[in-house]
Amino acid sequence: MNRLRLLTAAALLTCASGAFATSFIVTTDALVGATKATSDGTTDITNSFRDDKIVLDARDDAATFVATAGQVRGAHLEAALRHIRGKLPSLAANDLQLAQAILVI
Secondary structure, eight states, X not given: OHHHHHHHHHHHHHHHHHHHHHHHHHHHXXXXXXXXXXXXXXXXXXHHSTTOHHHHTTHHXXXXXXXXXXXXXXXXXXXHHHXXXXXXXXXXXXXXXXXXXXXXX
């Protein structure tokens, strides 16, 4: 009887570790995909708005926004965020990511 319980426990452990590995792979793939999408989006921003006066004027506000972890939002940054989202409506980046992309421009 003990042998049967031991074999059952071993079988369950094997199944559980296989499920964990599959779950880990799926989660990793999702995270890598999301990171790539964000990276592609910020690359689009830096390439598309390199000469844009509204975005360039927001650099100081973007630096303050990033340095304060989003606590201080300047008028130039707000205008640039609206402008960027108007030009790239399918962009899936949050305000902090956009502010960081503005700083790279």
